[in-house]
Amino acid sequence: MKSEITIKTVRCKGCGICVAFCPKAVLALSELGKVQVVNKEACIACGQCELRCPDYAIFVDKEAAK
């Protein structure tokens, strides 16, 4: 799927909430304690990561997924 995932790294505190709620294991925490996209093709643009992030650090472009 061609969803676009944007991560505002400076805002990410590495809490891992988005990683935990992603149903497709698209996200993971890096060694630097920031979220990163590790399996972009699996993204179903459900928006859970964006909805759950307490710091508005991750966004999903659902239009790009169509």
Ligand code: SF4
């Ligand atoms: S939109 Fe859904 S599937 Fe895609 S990265 Fe976020 S939680 Fe995972």
Ligand code: SF4
């Ligand atoms: S939920 Fe937000 S702050 Fe937490 S790891 Fe994900 S992007 Fe970073």
